[in-house]
Ligand SMILES: Nc1ncnc2c1ncn2[C@@H]1O[C@H](COP(=O)(O)OP(=O)(O)OP(=O)(O)O)[C@@H](O)[C@H]1O
């Protein structure tokens with residue numbers, strides 16, 4: 001719980017006399033005795049877009065959750081627009097002018113956008129009917145230039161549309177400080193650009209915006225100042241972006257300079273995975289697949305570039321046999337596994353890093369040891385059918401936690417409490433085991449900081465150099481280009497083209513992404 | 518300064534803390550119940566006698582409590598194993614009725630060697646319970662029919678079947694009442710010489726121990742939790758998702774069927790229209806309070822047995838109405854349920 005500050009704005013503001021939009025200092029917060037924040041601080045001025053960067057688990061989300069009244073800090077002081085405040089709930093923080101859009105949205109799926117807004121407005125103010133809420137949304141959307149349709153059901157909205165609905169909701173509740181927690185991690189490049197230009201406009205109108213991100217390009221292109229966090233502390237407070245370079249930011253974030261390894265130095269061998277004519281009919285919320293085919297060789301990375309939502313999820317789902325395609329064959333190391341279960345494909349050496357870790361990869365509520373053992377218990381790794389040796393499971397987990405340097409992890413700890421990068425490491429530790437021959441990696445570094453990204457990429461590189469084959473599906477073009485031997489482009493459920501990396505040109509990719517070629 | 522306090526979800530509530538919370542909830546519930554009963558005309562000093570001394574501290578009371586707990590343990594386990602895979606078995610009573618019918622069929626028919634009578638009743642009642650839940654299970658797996666509805670409705674169907682038998686083919690020829698004839702001696706669990714307690718105790722203990730071992734120390738419990746918490750991830754990781762669901766749901770039905778058998782073969786020695794009523798709610802409450810952990814199911818079932826015993830004593834000796842008894846039982850249960858809140862959340866205040 002935060003003590004209100006005795007005097008507002010103890011530290012220097014950007015322009016003297018004008019109170020800071022948000023001022024946090026000396027914030028400490030522990031979870032179960034583990035410090036997530038210690039003496040963290042943050043100062044936000046009106047009219048600026050302020051980036052918070054830092055490695056996974058640095059405490060960025062936690063600090064902003066404290067400011068937004070989601071968590072109670074153990075110590076520290078906070079002011080909003082110069083007024084001391086200790087928000088006890090998100091509602092209170094929003095009423096004071098600070099609203100946060102979380103990594104996972106908080107809208108009721110079965111309601112329309114207008115009903116959601118009405119729900120959070122409660123019985124305050126003039127808006128009391130759905131019609132009034134719709135009108136208010138439409139007016140707000142027009143005012144800030146963000147397209148939102150109040151009459152649509154949230155479940156039918158795309159990720160970007162949901163995000164826009166959240167933003168409008170928070171602003172309608174009275175927020176003048178907008179906190180966005182990794183908003184672009186779930187967006188396509190175009191959508192991200194649109195959002196970030198909106199954010200700039202908003203700042204131009206006098207609002208203040210906090211942008212938590214892992215992408216340096218966004219910091220450099222759209223933010224005024226940047227605060228860097230590390231291990232729960234603020235290591236660089238509000239430096240002007242114009243005076244920074246990427247290398248310095250990276251060094252401050254992770255405390256060392258990073259090496260950017262290239263693509264795996266291996267030459268393609270035998271065909272490990274062969275897919276032909278894979279066809280899936282489209283569902284209400286799912287893109288169909290149109291006759292997808294490719295060969296993937298040992299020691300090779302085949303990158304699949306493309307804007308998200310063009311069938312990538314569905315392709316992965318078919319490859320791991322969670323969806324049944326209407327047509328098509330799939331060979332793993334020459335063996336026909338078209339009709340095989342997920343388990344049989346796993347036995348044949350297929351491993352997967354899905355784009356949403358907690359959807360088909362990890363179980364959020366499980367202990368870390370359980371997730372690490374998830375696919376091997378049924379293979380008898382921890383005792384025969386009659387007995388499950390949980391002690392052995394925990395021991396194996398402790399070893400894996402050490403080997404992959406999973407921060408904040410103990411075998412018994414709940415996996416959902418890990419930061420994004422560390423949860424990803426749990427997944428990697430399980431999937432990159434000795435039996436792996438084909439790795440399907442879908443956006444493996446989504447939401448990860450630079451260091452964790454490097455970790456993931458070098459883990460893939462090592463695996464491929466060791467003879468594995470990797471299908472790398474990613475919306476991050478840079479990632480695809482830096483790791484792949486061959487690049488394919490996916491568009492509307494089909495492979496629009498495929499070339500060796502040496503023949504790939506930006507024009508070629510651009511044309512295929514746009515859908516004309 | 519309570520207004521500046523936050524509710525924080527505890528990561529792992531300790532054993533001692535949970536213990537205190539539940540004890541507190543129980544004490545609170547008992548206190549409120551006592552006040553209600555005094556209001557209803559039971560002398561205050563008699564309350565201590567009946568509630569505490571008679572149910573726990575006298576040999577007769579204890580025996581009755583344990584006897585009442587036997588079917589409660591089984592239905593509690595039935596509810597719990599299905600809950601682990603997120604299958605809401607609201608048809609515990611239906612499966613229990615089917616188990617009772619199966620046991621009765623063997624119990625009044627006679628024939629076959631006496632020594633095999635009870636074992637075959639056990640097997641058949643378990644099989645019938647499992648068969649009764651197999652219908653909603655198949656409907657759910659094949660057609661996505663919600664098991665909440667189908668198990669509940671099949672429970673009513675089972676009761677109608679029982680009535681059909683009791684008012685028809687199985688009506689007691691001696692009296693004409695809608696109850697069956699009494700079981701042959703070989704079809705009854707022998708008395709253990711302590712109140713009404715019968716040899717069904719051994720069957721229940723063995724079954725409970727097996728379920729506990731299976732869920733806590735074999736892969737089955739691991740699979741069940743994985744499937745229950747995230748079936749997609751379980752499937753993608755090669756776990757036998759359908760097999761786990763089918764196995765545990767059938768087990769759930771079988772346990773309910775066994776409960777029906779222990780009632781007719783242990784205490785009633787015949788089938789009547791009331792042997793199965795009330796077990797559905799008890800089963801859900803027990804499984805929920807025990808958080809679907811088998812060992813706790815046994816503990817909670819015994820506690821609930823005591824509440825029932827105390828209730829029937831009060832009813833008989835002080836003319837307390839049935840409605841009052843249900844109210845008191847509800848008060849105790851809801852206080853314990855509320856206590857769970859305190860073991861799950863903590864108050865965090867300014868440091
Ligand atoms: N509710 C919680 N309970 C326990 N621990 C938590 C909780 N929330 C966060 N933590 C821990 O606090 C630390 C900081 O987490 P936080 O989510 O703030 O990191 P982050 O900087 O946002 O990382 P990321 O970039 O991965 O989102 C991590 O070690 C995390 O495991």
Ligand SMILES: [Mg+2]
Nearest residue numbers: 060061062181
């Ligand atoms: Mg975060």
